[in-house]
Amino acid sequence: MLGLNEPDAGFRFDLNTRDSGLHRAMGALIICEDVWKVYQLGDVEVQALRGVSLQIERGEFVAVMGASGSGKSTLMNLLGCLDRPTRGTYWLDGRDVGRASQDELAELRSREIGFVFQNFNLVPRTSALENAQLPLCYWGLPLREQRARAAAALARVGLSGRDQHYPSQLSGGQQQRVAIARALVSSPSILLADEPTGNLDTESSREIMEVLARLNREDGLTVLVVTHEAQIATYAAREIFVKDGQIVSDRVTAAAPAGRS
Amino acid sequence: MTVVTAFRILGRNRLRTGLTMLGVIIGVGAVIAMVSIGEGAKAAVRAQIASMGTNMLSIKPGTSSASGVRGGQGGAVTLTVADALDLKKKVPLLKEIAWVKKDVLQIVNGNRNWNGEVNGISPGYLTVRNWDLVSGGPITDADLDAEARVAVVGQTVVENLYDRGEEPLGSTIRLRNVAFTVIGVLAPKGHSAGGSDQDDIVFIPFTTAERKVLGTQFLGSVSGLYASAESQEELPEAVEAIQEVLRVRHRLQPEEPDDFTIKTQVELAKVREGTSQTLTLMLSAVAAVSLLVGGIGIMNILLVSVTERTREIGVRMAVGAKRRHILIQFLVEATTLSLLGGLFGILLGVFGAQATAAIAGWPTIISPDSVFLAFVFSLAVGLFFGLYPANKAARLNPIEALRYE
Numbered sequence: 001m002l003g004l005n006e007p008d009a010g011f012r013f014d015l016n017t018r019d020s021g022l023h024r025a026m027g028a029l030i031i032c033e034d035v036w037k038v039y040q041l042g043d044v045e046v047q048a049l050r051g052v053s054l055q056i057e058r059g060e061f062v063a064v065m066g067a068s069g070s071g072k073s074t075l076m077n078l079l080g081c082l083d084r085p086t087r088g089t090y091w092l093d094g095r096d097v098g099r100a101s102q103d104e105l106a107e108l109r110s111r112e113i114g115f116v117f118q119n120f121n122l123v124p125r126t127s128a129l130e131n132a133q134l135p136l137c138y139w140g141l142p143l144r145e146q147r148a149r150a151a152a153a154l155a156r157v158g159l160s161g162r163d164q165h166y167p168s169q170l171s172g173g174q175q176q177r178v179a180i181a182r183a184l185v186s187s188p189s190i191l192l193a194d195e196p197t198g199n200l201d202t203e204s205s206r207e208i209m210e211v212l213a214r215l216n217r218e219d220g221l222t223v224l225v226v227t228h229e230a231q232i233a234t235y236a237a238r239e240i241f242v243k244d245g246q247i248v249s250d251r252v253t254a255a256a257p258a259g260r261s
Numbered sequence: 262m263t264v265v266t267a268f269r270i271l272g273r274n275r276l277r278t279g280l281t282m283l284g285v286i287i288g289v290g291a292v293i294a295m296v297s298i299g300e301g302a303k304a305a306v307r308a309q310i311a312s313m314g315t316n317m318l319s320i321k322p323g324t325s326s327a328s329g330v331r332g333g334q335g336g337a338v339t340l341t342v343a344d345a346l347d348l349k350k351k352v353p354l355l356k357e358i359a360w361v362k363k364d365v366l367q368i369v370n371g372n373r374n375w376n377g378e379v380n381g382i383s384p385g386y387l388t389v390r391n392w393d394l395v396s397g398g399p400i401t402d403a404d405l406d407a408e409a410r411v412a413v414v415g416q417t418v419v420e421n422l423y424d425r426g427e428e429p430l431g432s433t434i435r436l437r438n439v440a441f442t443v444i445g446v447l448a449p450k451g452h453s454a455g456g457s458d459q460d461d462i463v464f465i466p467f468t469t470a471e472r473k474v475l476g477t478q479f480l481g482s483v484s485g486l487y488a489s490a491e492s493q494e495e496l497p498e499a500v501e502a503i504q505e506v507l508r509v510r511h512r513l514q515p516e517e518p519d520d521f522t523i524k525t526q527v528e529l530a531k532v533r534e535g536t537s538q539t540l541t542l543m544l545s546a547v548a549a550v551s552l553l554v555g556g557i558g559i560m561n562i563l564l565v566s567v568t569e570r571t572r573e574i575g576v577r578m579a580v581g582a583k584r585r586h587i588l589i590q591f592l593v594e595a596t597t598l599s600l601l602g603g604l605f606g607i608l609l610g611v612f613g614a615q616a617t618a619a620i621a622g623w624p625t626i627i628s629p630d631s632v633f634l635a636f637v638f639s640l641a642v643g644l645f646f647g648l649y650p651a652n653k654a655a656r657l658n659p660i661e662a663l664r665y666e
Contacts, residue, residue: 082579082659103583110581121576121663125273135580137266182580 029189029222030056030079035088037074037245048074050245051088056224058189061216063236064226071245073194076226080115080192081108093189110138114183118195120175122167122182128154129163132181139186153181157211173204180211190222191215197232209235263586267593278598281562285602285642286609288552289635293610295548296631298617299541301624306537309451310530316493317389318500320486320507323520339520342467342481344510345383348488351506354499358488359385360467364475368463369435370422377418377461379436381470387413389487397430397445404466408473412436413445415462434463436474441465496525549638556642559598563591563650574654575662588655595647596640603639607632 037049048071056062066072077083078090081097084105090097092112100108109115114135122131132150141149154160157177167175176196183191193212197205213235215221225236233239234253241249271278322340345360362381367374380386387399397413404411412434414422419429429443450459471477490499500523511520567574574587610632614625 077660080579082663103585106578106581106583109579113579115576115579117576117663121572123573123576126269130269134577138577138581138583138586186581 027057028055029058029093030054031089031091032079032085033089035078035085035090037071037078037083038086048245049078049085052242052245052247054240054247054250056190056222058222059216059220060222060224060238061213061236062224062238062240063233064224064240064242065228065230065233066242067228070242072226072242074245075242076192076194076224079190079224080113081105110135110186112189114180114186114188114191116176116179116183116191116193116196118198120167120172120179120199122175122178124168125166127164127166128159128170128178128181131167131178132185134182135186149185150181153185154178156184156215157181171204172200173207176200176204176208177211180208180215184215184221188221190224193223193225195227196225197227197229205232263590263593264597266590267597270594271597277562281558281598282602282605284555284558285552285599285639286555286606288548288555288642289603289606289639290609290613291548291551292545292635292638293607293627293631294613294617294625295544296541297610297614297625297627298623299537299544300626300628300631301618302540303534303537304626305624306533307530309453310526310533311391315526315530316491316496317391317487317489318496318503318523318525320488320503321522321524322483322485323518323522339511340483340486341479342383342483344507345483345486347510348486348503348506352499352502354490354495354502355488356491357385357389358486359383359389360483360486361386362467362470362475362477362482363484366436366474368418368422370432373422375418375421377415377421377463379463379465379470379474381467381475382464383467386464386487389489392450393448394445395448397443399445400464400466405468408468409466410439410441410469410473411444411466412441413447413464414443415447415460416449417458417461418463419446436463436465439473493527496527500525552638552642555602556599556646559595559643560646560650562598563595563647564653566594567591567650567654570654571657571662571665574657575659575665578657578659579663584655587657588651591651591654592644592647595651596643599639599643599647600636603636606639607635610635 032052032054035049035052035054036047039046039048050071052071052075064072064075074083078085078097079092081092081100082105084090084098084100088098092108095108097105097108123134129147129150132153133146136146136149151160151163154163157180159174159177159181162170162174165174167178170178180191180196191212196208196212200208209225209232212223212225216223223236225232227233236253238252239249240247320340342360345358348355349358360383364379365376366379368377368379382400384400384402384405386392387394394413400411400413403409414429414434422434423429423432429446432443433440434443435441447460447462447464453459465474467483471480488499488503490496503523504519507521508519513520577587577590611627614627617623618625
């Protein structure tokens with residue numbers, strides 16, 4: 001427990017050396033090299049990311065931590081192919097995201113990425129099944145297969161039997177599990193969860209994190225959770241701290257169970 | 262798939278969907294009803310003109326002028342049966358030529374009487390003027406030769422001189438105390454373009470009229486000649502030929518004006534059809550405006566919908582929807598709204614046209630063209646007014662859309 005909740009100077013790496021020097025294996029799922037993201041807000045230039053280098057292997061469970069405004073959301077958007085870096089390169093599964101067109105980004109999101117949001121973002125007045133089915137309707141799969149996969153995904157997060165419930169009829173934890181099912185349904189390479197427990201009580205938070213941990217453990221799913229709660233980060237096997245648009249700490253922590261008390 | 266999605270999304274807010282469609286429903290309904298009323302009016306006018314004979318021309322005697330006092334049209338007795346026979350010989354364009362002598366007389370059947378128009382006619386008259394018989398036979402050449410006392414009566418005369426169910430055929434009517442046997446009954450023709458009752462008429466042989474009933478200043482003088490050409494297109498040529506022949510026959514000097522007037526129905530037909538065409542256009546224009554308003558309603562509600570569903574659009578983009586998918590989805594929603602509205606509108610329009618026909622007694626014609634056009638137009642309205650909101654939705658930045666509150 002000690003030292004896990006706060007970034008400690010003693011754990012810091014020299015990241016640039018570490019990433020570009022040692023771990024430039026092309027087999028990694030995510031490789032970021034000196035990634036910058038600069039926004040132009042009127043006359044002001046905002047440097048949201050300032051030279052981030054990062055590598056994530058398949059099957060990892062990573063927590064990205066940082067205060068609000070630290071750039072962790074920008075990093076999340078980049079890793080999720082919602083945006084492209086201003087400078088630097090980002091390879092997702094060997095593909096150069098920086099060069100992808102808007103349509104190619106959409107295709108990458110469709111096949112490689114599963115999103116889970118803080119506020120669930122389910123489509124209102126639409127059943128859990130149809131919500132979970134949503135990514136597949138852009139694949140052109142037969143309706144029956146879409147339904148079967150969505151139902152399987154719902155079962156995987158422990159929601160079988162609630163297929164026809166509307167979001168408004170489900171608790172927050174259940175809604176978030178529908179959202180996880182929606183992220184799983186396309187069998188993505190990585191699941192990106194942006195403050196997945198931000199709107200949930202402690203008990204539901206624990207449930208959701210256990211679902212994510214189980215998916216990581218049993219299915220080998222790569223999971224990346226953005227959070228500012230140290231408690232949540234303890235589920236992950238690796239913690240990355242972001243501050244002022246840079247990674248200030250990246251360390252492998254003791255495996256999850258110990259952190260759950 | 263997208264269509265199913267569109268239905269589901271529209272089904273989420275039925276009241277709003279219904280109200281949005283109402284704009285298109287009323288628009289399309291109005292177009293269909295108005296066009297069918299206009300078409301009905303046009304057809305009625307056309308039928309009326311056809312009943313007068315579109316390939317027909319009439320020749321009336323001109324004005325008489327004695328010591329500077331000019332009589333009205335037809336005042337002179339310059340036109341004769343001999344003119345007609347000569348025209349028949351010299352103007353081959355004329356298919357048929359007939360002559361008539363008319364006056365208004367008291368018609369008596371037993372103890373009942375009625376004042377109606379009595380026409381002494383040549384046998385060709387009924388053909389030239391498109392008269393049909395419902396029973397009995399026409400006046401023949403033999404009747405003219407024999408100065409037979411036979412009559413063919415119109416429906417109005419029948420209604421006023423006979424009881425319901427009483428058979429006019431074979432009965433005797435009196436004109437100026439001359440007894441006539443009714444040998445034929447005319448089919449009804451309705452009112453003329455000028456508004457007079459064309460069925461208020463009795464036909465008798467020309468010779469009988471001239472010598473026994475109406476009397477005459479000059480033997481062979483007529484109230485008018487009626488001729489028919491093969492087609493409407495030949496009429497102008499026929500008019501010129503007739504003019505030439507008659508001027509020679511009447512020994513008119515080049516500086517003298519015609520002592521007769523030739524009229525065709527072509528101008529009248531053109532004016533009347535033009536009027537009803539204008540009416541149709543005007544009604545359709547008003548209706549089209551309401552369809553336009555319906556389209557703006559669709560655009561309005563879709564813009565609201567795009568704003569409301571910004572987060573949903575963000576989610577759809579995040580899970581892999583391309584801009585194209587979002588664009589198509591909103592376009593399909595717009596066209597579903599407008600097409601459904603169009604379908605209901607067609608029903609409303611057909612119902613409206615029939616109700617108008619039933620209540621106001623106006624003839625209405627629902628043309629398949631107008632139904633098809635309304636349908637296509639409502640589709641176009643949906644596409645046109647859906648394009649802006651759909652484009653707006655497709656251009657959303659997914660990151661901002663996801664963060665939208």
